[in-house]
Amino acid sequence: MIRKKIKEILLFFLTVLLFLLIIFLFKIFIFSSNDNPEKEEKYIDPVGVGNYIQEEIISKKENKTEKKEEDFDFSKISAELDRIEKEENSKKIIYKYIPNHISGKSKTLAYKKVFDTFFLSKPINNKIKSLEIVLARDAFEVRGRLRDRKIFIYDLYELSFKESLSVAIHEFGHYLDLYLLKKNVFKDLSDKFYSISWEETNIIKAASKTQDFVSGYAMTNMYEDFAESFNFYVLHNLEFQKRAGKSEKLLKKYKFFRKYVFTDGEFVTDEYSFKIEKDYIWDTTKLDFDLVKFKKYLEKFDKK
Incomplete structure (x- = not known):
């Protein structure tokens, strides 16, 4: 009897506690949320309110109903984007000097x-x-070379600006050939070029003629053939086309660069090339061209 009474008392107290707990939780989740906006409002910058009041005053004083929008200077924005792009592009090219003090x-x-x-x-x-x-300031056995993925230009001050650039373009042809064209275990895109005139690295295919190469130096090996042809394509494109009209193999080499390297028709121009009188060329990097016009031609792409 006493135990039963104790159980009833405990049950009553537990019921009361549970009821109070429910009321407490209900108050927290339902009613306390109304306080949050008041607490948060003091952290909100009332810019919108200020603008509204200011516009209302202006409207009353000057009887204006619309606020004129400020035009964006898109030319300045475009110029800034171009500047940023050029800055990012320049980071791709890293110059080193030998000796360093030059x-x-x-x-x-x-x-x-x-x-x-x-x-x-x-x-x-x-x-x-x-x-x-x-x-590099000092002379070497060659004017330029590609080594360890780096382009070296030697005897710098003794080369004219045009010749040094032509040598650099030739060396970049090697870089493109070895490191940029698509290569995998089963297929090397450069092989499409090599197979036109070469049995092996330095063995020319039978029945090949001098006219099948852009220069005598291009006949040294298949890598020099690629680099010389690349340089000739960039700096003397229409002359390349003209000579390709007399050689099926040379035409295939021209079409290789047109199809796989410069797919948008870049450098198909004679804007900066000079007429080449001699039939036989030993070294394409010795050929003359108009550096100023070449620069202007390349600048056109920045505007596209």
């Missing part, structure tokens, strides 16, 4: 500016992720 010399900077004409242009820069160019 880096700040005005003559060195002039050569660098010439190289930038080509390497920062959209048709070329878009193909590059990162490229190191080493400018």
Whole structure:
């Protein structure tokens, strides 16, 4: 009997506690939410309210109902975007100097500016992720070479601006051939070019003629054939076309660059090329061209 009474008392107290707990929770989740906006409002910057009041005052004083929108200067925005793009593109090209102290010399900077004409242009820069160019003051056995994925230009101050750039374009042809064209275990895109004239690295196919190559130096091996043809395509495109009309193999080489490298018709022009009188060319990097017009031609792509 006593136990039963104790149970009833405990049950009563538990019921009361449960009821109070429900009321407490109900108050927190339902009623307390009304306080939050008041607490948060003091952290909100009342810009919208101020603008509304200000516009109302202006409307009353000047009897205006519309606020004129400020025009955006899209030309300035476009110019800034172009500046940022050029800055990002320039980061892809890393210059090193031998010896290092020539880096700040005005003559060195002039050569660098010439190289930038080509390497920062959209048709070329878009193909590059990162490229190191080493400018060396002293002479070497060659004027330029590709080594360890770097382009080296030697005897810098003794080369004319045009010749140094032509050598750099030739060396970039090697870089494109070895590192940029699509390659995998089963297929190397460069093989399509090599197979036109070459049995092996330095063995020319039978029945090949001098006219099948853009220069005598291109006949050294299949890699020099690629680099010389690349340089000739970039700097003397229409002359390349003209000579390709007399050689089926040379035409295939021209079409290779047109189809796989410059698919949008870049460099198909004679705007900066000079007429080449001689039939036989030993070295395409020695051929003359108009550097100023070449620069202007490349600048056109920045405006597209």
